[in-house]
Amino acid sequence: MKIKVNVKHMGKRKNSIEEKTCEIAGRPGTVRELVLAVVDSQVEEYNQRLEASQKIPEILSCLTKEEIEDKAQGGKVGFGQNYGEKKADRHKARDNAIQCFEDGIYRIFMDGKPLENLEDAVDITEENLFTFVRLTMLAGRMW
Secondary structure, three states, X not given: XXXXXXXXXXXXXXXXXXXXXXXXXXXXXXXHHHHHHHHHHHHHHHHHHHHHHHHOOOOOOOOOHHHHHHHHHHOOOOOOOOOOXXXXXXXXXXXXXXXXXXXXXXXXXXXXXXXXXXXXEOOOOOOOEEEEEEOOOOOOOOO
């Protein structure tokens, strides 16, 4: 099944949020199943990118001035290479995603409405638009 997900691109000056299609297995019936399906999909995509980058050696990499400026606004200028050789562990990623949802590290919105509990039933179609929002904890003191 294909679902639509809003993705924020760091450092983009114009459209910083774009809609992306994510291929997941099956049709999730609960929020927990949705989270696990998305994690499985993203782990598989990451591992495939890692394998592809290891097979094809990069001869020459360079960045244009615009790419450098965009990446600088995002906080990191790099070539997008993964220099590690460690694949993502699907089971650890699944456990982490569930724990982070329960701890309020991120929120999920389906068509603008929040999904609150992991056991809530959801009726997902390919027309639904999902937004995953990672929340940032602010540190500081109040005097």
